[in-house]
């Protein structure tokens with residue numbers, strides 16, 4: 001595991017974007033596993049900036065996102081598909097047909113998840129998976145207690161995640177209670193993993209995932225067992241190490 005210390009959010013975003021750019025340059029037709037949340041926004045902005053300067057080409061890149069709220073479609077501004085379009089895809093030359101997010105409008109959970117597993121397999125797996133970290137140690141939407149052996153599945157969001165995510169919705173009642181997420185197994189099968197962590201509120205959980213026991217109670221602790229993980233964290237997030 002490599003840990004890069006960034007000065008602040010902006011520095012973290014630039015360092016993370018550097019790693020993603022290197023992946024695209026080394027393998028122009030790579031498969032990127034992408035994430036949502038506030039952590040990757042700056043990374044995407046940096047990638048867009050470099051694309052606009054002519055330094056990056058997304059035309060052969062495929063992307064596979066981690067998760068989506070069950071019940072929300074691409075037009076809903078709270079959906080992760082909408083987030084990805086507005087924060088990255090609309091601003092670079094990626095072929096939208098090669099960008100994948102679980103289908104939130106498919107109400108048959110089994111079908112939504114098995115379709116997504118098939119997409120991941122068909123694309124040959126993920127070269128570089130970008131991850132944020134939830135305050136309870138969740139990755140994607142794999143909440144504490146999630147079985148390590150799962151691929152894409154439907155989960156019930158925990159109260160703490162609903163609470164953390166309600167800032168994006170008009171009210172807590174509007175936050176969906178379920179989501180489709182790539183499982184821990186799908187994430188661990190990525191060839192490389194890049195985790196970005198910012199802010200003092202993540203300092204305790206970062207220490208826990210790095211030095212604590214590997215347990216489903218803290219899903220991100222499993223990353224200790226992956227052989228190619230890079231963490232880019234800012235000083236505030238690293239303050240408890």
Ligand code: GLP
Nearest residue numbers: 036037038039132133134140141
């Ligand atoms: C959500 C997403 C996760 C993300 C987490 C942390 O729950 N499903 O993929 O990592 O939020 O979000 P943030 O980066 O806003 O702290």
